[in-house]
Amino acid sequence: MVVRWSGCWVVGIVVREDEGWLRRGGGCKIGVMKTIEKVLAQIESCITQNKYEPVETDKIELKDLSGGVSAELYKSTCAFLNAEGGMIIIGIHEDASNKKYTLKGYNPEIESALKDL
Numbered sequence: 001m002v003v004r005w006s007g008c009w010v011v012g013i014v015v016r017e018d019e020g021w022l023r024r025g026g027g028c029k030i031g032v033m034k035t036i037e038k039v040l041a042q043i044e045s046c047i048t049q050n051k052y053e054p055v056e057t058d059k060i061e062l063k064d065l066s067g068g069v070s071a072e073l074y075k076s077t078c079a080f081l082n083a084e085g086g087m088i089i090i091g092i093h094e095d096a097s098n099k100k101y102t103l104k105g106y107n108p109e110i111e112s113a114l115k116d117l
Contacts, residue, residue: 032087035060035087036087036089039055039060039089040089042055043055043092043101046100046101047101047103050100052096052099052100052101055094056094058083058086059084059085059086059087060086060087060089061076061080061086061087061088061089062088062089062092062093062094062101063076063088063089063090063092064090064091064092064093064102064104065090065091065104065107065110066091066093066104066105066107068107068110069110069113069114073088073090076088090106090114091103091104091105091106
């Protein structure tokens with residue numbers, strides 16, 4: 001799922017979409033989009049107001065991937081597959097030590113690697 005946001009493309013990978021935690025959001029596809037929109041709105045608010053609020057949970061992971069597909073992406077995907085599922089939002093760098101987010105956008109050159117997940 002690809003979302004145009006704030007001048008860049010952000011990709012959300014949904015792992016195990018059939019799980020109940022997604023359905024509780026109001027139907028699988030609609031619930032997923034609402035969740036992604038909520039997280040992106042929270043991140044946008046953090047960036048514009050120069051504040052930091054953690055958004056990653058046991059169901060939501062942020063991945064930068066501007067440098068290419070990393071082992072961390074595969075680890076998160078496997079973890080979600082072995083648990084109750086989750087979403088990986090690609091295109092946002094979370095710098096927890098400096099308490100800020102940076103929008104990195106989506107690199108279309110890694111699309112085939114993402115599809116192979």
